[in-house]
Amino acid sequence: MAFVDTRTLGDGEVIEADICIIGAGPAGLAIATAFEGDSTRIALLESGDNGFDDDTQALAAGEVVGIPYPDLDVVRLRMLGGSSNHWGGNIRPMDALDFEVRDWIPNSGWPFGLEELQPYYKRAAEFCGVPNEAFEIASQQAAVGASPWSFADDAIATQVFQTVGGEARALGAYHEETLENSSNVTTYLFANVVDITTDDLSSQVSELTIRTLNDKTLKARAKHYVLAAGGIENPRILLLANKTRAAGLGNENDLVGRYFMEHLTSPDFALLFPSDPQLDFRFYKDFEADWGETWGMLTFSEEVQRSAGLVNARFQAAKITNEFNKNIDEPGMQSLTKLVQAGSSGRVPDELERHLANVIADIDDVAQSGYYRLFHHPNYPLVSIDLVVISEQIPNPDSRVYLSQEKDRFGQNRCVLDWRLTDLDSENLTRISDQIQRQFGRSELGRVRIQLPEGGYKNINPHPHYHHMGTTRMDNDPKRGVVDANCRLHEASNLYVAGSSVFPTVGNVNPTLTIIALAYRLADHLKGLKS
């Protein structure tokens, strides 16, 4: 009986376990399965079913203020596997610099370095069905039969990303059989945790209150509790646990819900015109692997990040065939004609940027046309490469999740997402654009045309990735973090938080692999307590 429909249990019933895990998303699943076969009794409490359920999903609704963001019941999922059910599947470990205190990034730094997470990253990749060597450049080179681009002084590095295949991407379904057959892990479906009860000093959690949609109320008691409900729900549940302390559990320093971060994308940001139209693009193109897909990404070296004071950003190359091709009667020369006409009349031509981009592309086109004519290919397609930038957000205490006055069907306050960026985020977009242009130029790889939004991120939609991070940040100082380096709540010694809400900074990579790695690390910590 590894799966239990909580709605079928008796009203007032008490679930007993050694560890109660709230939420069966990637973090909760990783921790639960890490104990599989152990003698530790795990109660995995999942709000939803093992498939989508409309009524449960409605509990995820909330308000959005600040930067526009999709509805909160769209950007996360309450079901077995959690938001991995709409996960894109992209994984890669964070970089070493992401963990350091960087004096140019306010509130940066983790309580430990990358080396602490390395062994857990390996296990996390296995959890996702991806072999660890797939992240190595040499492995990708061998698989693709192509090499990464070479930049002067290695100022831009290539990294290998993986996309988890469709079957493994819905992590709940992928690990459902393991849960089903488990002798010590019981998964309670339709179990909505609505309160965390503590002792009078809120130093120990004594029990959880569970409600079901058929109006039953149950309790869950354990030695240890893990809150793994996602980057928006984790702070909400802590803020709702306010019977002992009005500000909410773990919120004595007003940190719960603050520092909400997303990954930032500026759409239509950069277009690369390669110096060589035959620039080998294969390393950066999706390559089908046994476990899913794999491809290369570009990122600034540590040295460039340090010297230019940059956030960590990556560039994803998407090949497009541009319009400035084939022969000199095409748009490049048409633009040239327009410019000449406009120039001779002494006025600034319309759409100057587009015309100049045409001309720049045409220069390369003309340069190479001789080569191609030589080889009897007069109408070759000139390519340009769209560079999508994805960067970390700078930790900002004013970017936050807090409780709404609106209530859900259990009478619980819904949450408000107030996502905010700072001027420093926009400044970094300018610095990133400067560096990407400079490094491609000095490396003779081509020219990058930038379309920098006027006013930085203020006037654009930064294209949310549904990555909800930072809202119960990790720091060994209770004045700076909600949880300590072991992901334990500073305030309550037997309550832990798992998931991207504990990330103090977020790097440029998708968070799921780090979420799972941290979950495994937490599982090891809990096993250590037992022993």
Add this chain to the structure above:
Amino acid sequence: MTAVLSTNRRVLLTALLALPALGHASQASPHKERDQLTGLFSNRQSAAILGQAYLQQQPEEADRQKLENLLLSPGNLQVLAPEDGNLDQVGTRNLKAAFQTLRRRDFDEGNVRQIGGCMLSVTELRLCALVALS
């Protein structure tokens, strides 16, 4: 110095015509110079457009002699003609490679301008400007 500049002008203009291939100097084939000549006409016009855009930003440089002086400054000549400062003795291939070095130096030192969203080196923009004024 004036005599050197006068002698250098023809060579320099030859180099201008080869501008688009600067990025491929290291990959030059035996046919490269012929390729450059093949692309000559259109390239001059394209270069002229960029040069025109540059001169709109830097109107004080809208003078052929001034541009030549800037392009053939002692610092640049050390790269373009390191032996004796005479470009006549420099083959086209070496000249292209030298311009590539100058362009790299511009990017390293931030000696760049934005034209239509693209970052371009000042050296190559001055070459373009010279074409525009030709």
